[in-house]
Amino acid sequence: MSEMTDTLAVAQTGSEVVGASASLWSDAWRELRRRVIFWVSVAILLAMGLIAAFPALFTDRGSNDRCDVKLSKHGPSSWNPFATGGHPFGYDTHGCDYWAQIVHGARAPMIVGFVVTGIALTLATVLGSLSGYFGRWLDALISRITDIVFGLPLVLGALVILTAFPDHGVWTMSLVLGVLWWPTMTRLMRGQVLAVRDADYVQAARMLGAGDVRIMARHILPNAIAPVFVYAMLNVGVVIGYEATLDYLGVGLRYPTVSWGLQLSQAQELFTDYPYLLIYPAVLLTATVLSFLLLGDAVRDALDPKLR
């Protein structure tokens, strides 16, 4: 999945970024402010973030709390959430209040999405800049390693490693995925650094006697990072979808963790008889992923003057 977005992001944002970064971002912000879709996705993401961070604001139950298996698969008594006696989404397969479970299910995918992207972004920034800036043997070495990890299909790698460490929780899982996720971003970063490395202002800085670290930190990174950053934003959504798929394949998260992916994978085989079990988590998951994608799209468009 990530590989796919790679070319996409390169093709769409890969053109050389010209001009000082400050004005680039402030231009982009002026552009963004006017777009409805930007505000809608920001609003959805803030809501989801709030649910994930403070579930207690939305339900008085803990996760897997006060479940009664006798109530298993009892759907909401009415489609009007205010007429359901405090159980707007009914009960899940274990007789737990579904609304509470879904509220608690937001945290795991969010953490995985951000942590995986964070790890990948950090690795990519470091490795990509090093290999793009210094070139030669370091570039060759890093590029070969990137190729090897890249050659391993992501689903497959994740499947094998997560199977090997069956005791993984949210954090271990994020770590595993993060370690597999960096090659795409690294390639993107390297390309960006290559593009700005020989720009006039970099040459000028070098002639003025700036050291490698200063050039990288002050001149190259700020100008190279924008497309990678946008890619990372899109990527959070992709990772969340990915986490759900791994849950579905049975190597993802597990009890007592609650997550939308787990709920989905359990609901899919009951879809014909209990559609609500699938619909609620599916809508929330899709809305979240969609918001990340739309937000990323909007920021990218705003950053790219040519598309205006």
Add this chain to the structure above:
Amino acid sequence: MVPVVLGTTFLIYVLVFALPGDPIRVLGGDKPMPPSVYQALRHHYHLDEPLIEQYCRYLLGLFRGDFGETLNGQSVSSLMASSWTVTVQLALTAWIFELVVGITLGVWAGLRKGGIVDSLVLSGTTFVIAVPAFVLGYSAQLVFGLKLGWFPTVGTDDGFPYSYLLPGMILGSLSLAYIARLTRTSLIENMRADYVRTALAKGLPRRRIVVRHTLRNSLIPVVTFLGIDLGNLLAGAIVIEGIFNLPGIGQQIFLAIQVKDGPTVVGITTFLVLIYLAANLVVDILYGALDPRIRYE
């Protein structure tokens, strides 16, 4: 290319080796296995040797075209031969689907930027990317297969291409979304290029400009994507083949990981990597053909 193949296979080999559990005990089912039987089987599959020895033995076999033996005594080569045909047919269906429909939608949306078609394509493709593939797969199977009866639901009984149409479309839908968007953006960018303005000024009809000039340039990133995507389709098959019961490599590798069947996992992965590398090579060559500025010395 050689280091990548060696590196990736070794990586997978080590990972499989690190998998917990004892594949031999699985063969015994729920009953305890007599120690004599256990020892005999371990020896047969060389599981009593150190990792490096096993890997070297495996590599040597690979050079002779021998992919080893699965844990129920089948040869991995014959297993792969039968399952690869299924996956190749599936991937091909998906690939053609995403290529034709994706580019068509992308061009259509790109030429009418900001119009209804454009918005529909944009929102539709974003939606497809956002819904997990397995949810999409199950829903499509239920609606188009069982409820409406338009497509075969599972298995390969109806042969190529009917059995592969629905799973192929689901498998290709994600990439289709990317291709449509990629084509669209690329086309929009190219339509603004100087040569298009010149051509327009010269009085060439718009249709001719699009077909003869812009499209060819816009397809360069799409070609890259299509090449890389072949490898992705094969990996995505793990999910789709499970839902539609297609006995392809995705199924095989998923089951093999479950029972720690090393030879099968490594064999299939090696093949995946080779195909991925071959696809990249083809893309590089195609690049040259499409863009005369790129030439290899």
Add this chain to the structure above:
Amino acid sequence: MSVKKSRWLVSLTAVALAASACGGGGSGGTKDKSFSFAITEPEHLTPGNTNDGQGLNVDEALFDRLMALDPTGKPVPQEAESLTSTDQKVWTAKIKPGLTFHNGEPVTAQSYADAWNQAAYGPNGWGNNAYFATIDGYDDLNPSDEKAKPKADKLRGLKVVDDHTLQITLSKPFSQLPLVLSFAGTAPLPKAALSDLKGFEQKPIGNGPFMLDGAWEHNRQIKLKKFPGYKGPRPAHADGLTFKIYASRDAAYTDLQAGKVDFDSQIPAAKVPQAKRVLAKRFLSVPSGTMDFLEFPLYDKAFANPDLRKAISMAIDRQSIVDSVYNGAFKPVGSLLAPIVPGYRENACGEGCTYNPQAAKQLFDKAGGFNGTLHLMFSNADSTYEQWMTDIANQLKQNLGIKDIVFDKVQVSDYLTKLSDHKATGPYRSNWIMDYPSAEDYLTPRCTPPIRSGYDGAACLDLIKKGNAAGDPQQAQQYYQQAEDTVLKDMPLTPLWNWRDQAGYSNRVSNIDVDPYTMPLLRLDKVTVK
């Protein structure tokens, strides 16, 4: 250009629709009176090596044995004329004359001796090796020291008296032998098998009502046709039988719904309500011999107190879980035996297996409660395990107040190793699949060392041995029941529920005769095709 392409797509889809509309219907042409049976990929087909349910389904069609089980679970002769013993130790089997393998070779006492010797020889690594452990001389073929070479490669206890007489000497009296010999893994092998075992595995030559038509097409199908030279007691009514191989039970069920496979013996639990609706009378629910238990690692100090184990057992509401996870199809039990086994007593366990949250909590507190994290362990072989373990976890949390419960979901390949190495982290799922309908089959593994739970089964093993030696079935049963009571009192494991198999068939086939005493559930020979 875009218009042209989309039109092309429309016509492509139209073709697809037309084609799929004509497709469907049964497998094969209209004149072919053969039917299909859904399985997943078997591990093996050679009888002595086949211990997975899928392979055994196929072997049931391909092979006859000395004995078979009738629809009430009693052993009746199949290829044997008689199987007799006076002391339960030396048994004499007379084989019917005139029986042949699919290649025309006659079935003799030697065919049986050859097959059993192959399976019992340790270094062959065959799956059904342990079934022959009661025969005299087994230890010489299977030295307990892993490095040692076996002293013999033939079972001393097998004596071919003449072509049609086989004398079987056991190392200890064992009254249940006729039941063991009804197992498909004890089928005879023709000479052709011994010279090319690898080839035989791909294209087995049996002696049953159906014979192979082609070879085993891995992950696709195993095609069989009626064996014209069959002289045994169960000739095939259909012209052929194809085992269609599916990747998952879900996929098989989907095909059954679409009418593309004629019999599915394992409809997934989650699909049962739908299957009842869609298949109506063609949906079958068959009692099964399979049991689920929750077993305790007695070697862990935390579970050493029997009262604690009993408290946990009493805090589980089996009926509600069965209703939720298995749609009420499975049967909550208070016995170590399945209800289809002679000697089964309804709730032999008494209050220890009866849901009573208040009493459970009292007992739990009396036993000192449970500190720390409770691990519940199960394998990932089936998705329903996680579902009911979740329910058990929630109930233990609710009824006993155990706060911190986590899952230890183990890879199938690792699960049994962990259990037999005494590495369980907490109570775990344990199950028993019936080999033959005898209390002995259910109790022996509970009491014979090495026992996974670390339970000291000496007292109960004594009683089982008495039962094995008893000539009178009534008396044997009494000893077995005493043994069961001993185990239930100590509760190294608590019974949860007894499975039911959910099957369904297409409207192409009739004479569907199902019972739990044949591996495929379905009496394959009786099926007729419309």
